[in-house]
Amino acid sequence: MNKFLLSLSVIAMSMLLFTGCKKDDPVIPNEEEVITTLNYTLIPSDGGTPVVLSFQDLDGDGGDPPVITGGTLAMNTTYDGSLELLNETETPPGDITEEVEEEALEHQFFFQTSIGGVSFTYEDTDTNGNPIGILTKVTTEGSGNGTITVILRHEPDKDASGVSNGDITNAGGETDIEVVFNVEVM
Numbered sequence: 001m002n003k004f005l006l007s008l009s010v011i012a013m014s015m016l017l018f019t020g021c022k023k024d025d026p027v028i029p030n031e032e033e034v035i036t037t038l039n040y041t042l043i044p045s046d047g048g049t050p051v052v053l054s055f056q057d058l059d060g061d062g063g064d065p066p067v068i069t070g071g072t073l074a075m076n077t078t079y080d081g082s083l084e085l086l087n088e089t090e091t092p093p094g095d096i097t098e099e100v101e102e103e104a105l106e107h108q109f110f111f112q113t114s115i116g117g118v119s120f121t122y123e124d125t126d127t128n129g130n131p132i133g134i135l136t137k138v139t140t141e142g143s144g145n146g147t148i149t150v151i152l153r154h155e156p157d158k159d160a161s162g163v164s165n166g167d168i169t170n171a172g173g174e175t176d177i178e179v180v181f182n183v184e185v186m
Contacts (some may be wrong), residue, residue, distance in 0.1 A: 027106055033096045035177045036060070037086040040150055042071075042079035042138055051079070053148065055179040058088055070182035073145050075117075083109060083150070085177070091155035097134060100152070107176075109133025110154045110168040112149040117141030120166060130158040132168070143186045152176040 031099035087094035104126035122131035
């Protein structure tokens with residue numbers, strides 16, 4: 001009978017240990033935000049008429065193509081630029097720009113252009129003094145046609161070579177949104 005009780009005790013202890021040591025709940029990664037709309041508002045420093053470059057894709061990838069509106073910039077002009085990101089699948093629309101500001105250490109906008117004489121300068125920084133890009137200065141020199149590309153990277157390496165100057169080459173991270181606008185400078 002002692003062997004029976006001993007075996008029963010061992011089985012009971014094994015079951016207790018087995019059920020008491022459960023795996024931790026899985027870690028769910030931070031879901032990426034849904035960005036349906038990007039507005040890049042460029043206001044001439046001299047107070048002229050604003051130019052708004054806009055992207056809207058309310059049904060997301062696939063389905064209907066996005067609506068992308070380019071614009072015309074004046075040559076030899078400096079613009080104050082500001083970006084707005086929205087999730088218009090929600091009511092009221094979710095302000096993704098606020099989320100990017102709150103997670104500034106983990107985000108950076110990059111700007112590329114095929115138009116000679118157009119340059120971008122960051123006007124905002126995160127708590128480490130690295131650029132974010134929600135606020136910019138855009139300067140035009142001569143005339144031309146081409147594109148301006150706006151890219152938001154999540155978790156870029158802001159300390160990598162050239163990244164703080166807007167060079168995306170060594171940034172790494174993941175692209176949250178990338179939009180190409182047709183632009184004329186005249």
